[in-house]
Amino acid sequence: MTAPLVAGIDTSTQSVKVVVRDAETGAFVRSGSASHPNATQVDPRVWWEALQVAVERAGGLDGVVAVSVGGQQHGMVTLDADGEPVRPAMLWNDNSSGRQARELVAELGAERWASETGTVPVASITATKLRWLAEHEPENAARVAAVCLPHDYLTWRLRGSTDIAELTTDRSDASGTGYFSGRTGEYLPDLLGHAFGRSDLVLPRVADIRESVGRAAGLGIDAIVGPGTGDNAGAALALGLGPGDVLLSVGTSGVVSAIVTQQPADPTGLVAGFSDATGNYLPLVATVNCAQVLDATRELLGVDYDELARLALAAPAGSNGLSFVPYLHGERTPNLPDAAGAIHGVTHASYTRESLARAAFEAIVCGLGVGLDAVRVLGLEVASLRLVGGAAKSPALREVAPSVLGHDIVLPAPGEYVADGVARQAAWVLAAQTDAAADLPAWPELGGAPVEVATAPSAPHVREQYALAAPLHLTREG
Numbered sequence: 001m002t003a004p005l006v007a008g009i010d011t012s013t014q015s016v017k018v019v020v021r022d023a024e025t026g027a028f029v030r031s032g033s034a035s036h037p038n039a040t041q042v043d044p045r046v047w048w049e050a051l052q053v054a055v056e057r058a059g060g061l062d063g064v065v066a067v068s069v070g071g072q073q074h075g076m077v078t079l080d081a082d083g084e085p086v087r088p089a090m091l092w093n094d095n096s097s098g099r100q101a102r103e104l105v106a107e108l109g110a111e112r113w114a115s116e117t118g119t120v121p122v123a124s125i126t127a128t129k130l131r132w133l134a135e136h137e138p139e140n141a142a143r144v145a146a147v148c149l150p151h152d153y154l155t156w157r158l159r160g161s162t163d164i165a166e167l168t169t170d171r172s173d174a175s176g177t178g179y180f181s182g183r184t185g186e187y188l189p190d191l192l193g194h195a196f197g198r199s200d201l202v203l204p205r206v207a208d209i210r211e212s213v214g215r216a217a218g219l220g221i222d223a224i225v226g227p228g229t230g231d232n233a234g235a236a237l238a239l240g241l242g243p244g245d246v247l248l249s250v251g252t253s254g255v256v257s258a259i260v261t262q263q264p265a266d267p268t269g270l271v272a273g274f275s276d277a278t279g280n281y282l283p284l285v286a287t288v289n290c291a292q293v294l295d296a297t298r299e300l301l302g303v304d305y306d307e308l309a310r311l312a313l314a315a316p317a318g319s320n321g322l323s324f325v326p327y328l329h330g331e332r333t334p335n336l337p338d339a340a341g342a343i344h345g346v347t348h349a350s351y352t353r354e355s356l357a358r359a360a361f362e363a364i365v366c367g368l369g370v371g372l373d374a375v376r377v378l379g380l381e382v383a384s385l386r387l388v389g390g391a392a393k394s395p396a397l398r399e400v401a402p403s404v405l406g407h408d409i410v411l412p413a414p415g416e417y418v419a420d421g422v423a424r425q426a427a428w429v430l431a432a433q434t435d436a437a438a439d440l441p442a443w444p445e446l447g448g449a450p451v452e453v454a455t456a457p458s459a460p461h462v463r464e465q466y467a468l469a470a471p472l473h474l475t476r477e478g
């Protein structure tokens, strides 16, 4: 008899990834992926089409009996009464609503946002996008009957539903909307109404952490569907983070996150107090300029990833004094949605391809360093650092990160940890069909190859140099 299989889907910023694993052991079976448009506003129907391609590339979902979806957080997906998108989804990295975020904080106070939702809104947070919509597109705003997140939309399509009353979400993703309390597990209609001007919207029902929310009729397979997660909570599920284990994710976003048992409330707004996918909390700091800084530098230099890494490693720590302030898309941490970046420290010695390549890596790691400092200030004792995400494949990042952060870094085998995490959730939901209190399956084989530890001589001068350079940037007209 063939073992039951489960699938995890990560609808991320740049692509969708599908991973199929053995439900009992977690052994890898097959995978596929497909690209998303390179934009910060995307028609959500395109994600559904990309998913079909990724499933085909994964060799189909035959044998899969449970599936869950994880996804980029915060994106505002607006649906009309018939379940059709009102406009393209505004993604987490669309900074248009920077002014609305500032206004929402000024109107209610950072303390209230932090204590009620765990998070002081920045442009990434869904509530600020709703405020932007109400102001800029009142006709579209009037047509909005339901608002949901990218993973909610795909879960709903996967179930073959067209009824907005059947939308579901989970606590981890709901906690990034700006109108949900992770502590009570309930929406906060007052905050939704305050942001959008009305609160009579259909919001996805927040499913239990191991609930089957339906069957995967939309994909034509006989499988149950789990509640899914926000992407960072999904990666935490895959890696089974323990106390003090800090996750560094280097995808489109640069993310520092960890699991704690009490909801953090940081009125400075640096640390978002999100929920995780098990009943705990996920303090998180995110930058919007991470792997794409490497892409832009690679394109400018006309090289591939291997050559970019070779160039970077040919320059010394500190890039001969060159500092790259990488605000290519504004920035979220620090909260500078209208900033444009800069390159400082240009001398004859530093104005080289090697220095520029290394400065790009150092810039994104310095961004993670700011996040790490912020979670430490909240009282987190850092026991270990794990590096995942697309750019973690780069040998340059594997050397620059421990050097700049002054800490060894655990390198799990390269993989799709968000998709793996939601596949593990799907196995959990499957187990809960026969034992309602089932534990998260152990999945000893997740991760495959043994982990490596990256070490490098500590280079504290890189962060010192970056800290002097970073405040020297321009602000674009918002």
Ligand SMILES: Nc1ncnc2c1ncn2[C@@H]1O[C@H](COP(=O)(O)OP(=O)(O)O)[C@@H](O)[C@H]1O
Binding pocket: 012, 013, 014, 015, 250, 251, 252, 253, 291, 292, 294, 295, 305, 306, 389, 390, 391, 392, 393, 394
């Ligand atoms: N070998 C590599 N070196 C550096 N960056 C890489 C490499 N391979 C992939 N990437 C980066 O990974 C990013 C995609 O990572 P991923 O975690 O899938 O992003 P997201 O989850 O935001 O869609 C791309 O921007 C790409 O630049």
Ligand SMILES: O=C(CO)[C@@H](O)[C@H](O)COP(=O)(O)O
Binding pocket: 012, 013, 014, 071, 072, 073, 074, 092, 124, 176, 231, 232, 249, 251, 252, 253, 254, 255, 284, 286
């Ligand atoms: O906004 C956040 C977290 O708050 C981002 O982490 C998004 O969830 C996107 O993740 P990637 O696509 O960069 O992995």
